[in-house]
Amino acid sequence: MTSTLSRAIAHYPNRFDPGVLGELPEHLRETIQRRNKVLGPGYTLIYKEPVEFVSGHGAHLIDRDGNDYLDAYNNVPCVGHAHPHVAEAVARQMAMVNTNTRYVQEALVDYAERLLSTFPEELSKLSIACSGSEANDLAVRVARFHTGGEGIIVTRWAYHGITREVASFSPHLGAGSPLGPNVRLIDPPDPRLAVPGTTLAEHMRQQVRGAIADLERHGYRLAALITDCAYTSDGIFTDPVDYMQGVVEEVHAAGGVYIADEVQSGFARLGESMWGFSRHGVLPDIVTMGKPMGNGMPISGVVFRPEVCEEFGRNVRYFNTFGGSSIPVAAGAAVLDVLEKENVQQRVLESGNALRAGLREITKDSPYVAEVRGAGLYVGVEIVKDRETLEPDRLLTEDVINDMRDRRILINGTGKSANTLKIRPPLAFDSADVTRFLETFAEVAKNRL
Structure with missing residues (x-):
């Protein structure tokens, strides 16, 4: 158990070595010592000198x-850190009221309409949660309900979150976090990994086709392919962008859906477009968002094609106490304001x-x-x-x-x-x-x- 945990922690890049604690300045050393006494397991600091x-x-x-x-x-x-427009919006809402989605909130509707207007019109339903992990958890849950499948395909060193479900298809978490038996890994879109004589598009398509076949061989029907649109934990692979259409075609032919994880690449992060998937010229079935959505407030989102989430909505009650509550929504709306006003x-x-x-x-x-x-x-x-x-x-x-x-x-x-x-x-x-x-x-x- 200890060796497995050590391998998992060692996988984390650039972590602080507690063995040099005594070399740190007094106040920093004392704070870290106090931190170690009260915080639960698994936390890490970064840099040789935190x-x-x-x-x-x-x-x-x-x-x-x-x-x-x-x-x-x-x-x-x-x-930006402590952006005054976001801070003011949150403080103003905090001083008024914080209700949830069981109550009518015009501000929530306004925000949903504004956010959805940045997506292709086919993606027209929004569910709100608190974290990227929750968003990806809900996305896969809906994908399974819609397809009747259990199989998940991700890239070889992907990270999609920390809930038990999402951790099961986040290989980047390392040896201490086992993958599910229904999970198959494919190469990230690194052109250097393509078999000589083939294009990246052909290589990626074959990777997905092989993963689907192996899932079926083991009794798993495909539910979803989920990719981070910048492949950030795989090593950051944003280009080229001419391979994704064939990949999505393979997924749809097998009855699965494509989930675009925009936690890292969304909200204009990649410059050319608001959303990373747009650079690839594909239309996802589900899109997830997280960290940047509220500039530090706990808000995340899942955007669906209506036909993908309708049956789930008819049969399953989804409620998240803080997902869609007034204060995070105010933060989200303020972020959209800044994105627009500051170009x-x-x-x-x-x-x-x-x-x-x-x-x-x-x-x-x-x-x-x-x-x-x-x-x-x-x-x-x-x-x-x-x-x-x-x-x-x-x-x-x-x-x-x-x-x-x-x-x-x-x-x-x-x-x-x-x-x-x-x-x-x-x-x-x-x-x-x-x-x-x-x-x-x-x-x-x-x-x-």
């Missing part, structure tokens, strides 16, 4: 001593293009950087021991992450071997932030890459 923040604004976090850190990692504060999507597109171009220029001659990839403000830098063999270098990756943290810029790692730098800032990240990031990264690269 950091405590007391305030934030935009893409910046401020520590106890007043130091300004550039946040290039946290996507929960979608439109966030255009800023993401411009900042993201500049960031990736700068990273490619800095690393173009490095023997340790295999690739810079991504879209919008979701960027991955793959660190390897050798560009030819592509052998992952997790230790070097963590050195870069911690060197950046020491220079007060926050990033982390992702991917099968945690050797891809994950750069995923709040969408308030602007041109000045890009400049600061690239200047600092160039310093680190000079020493490390």
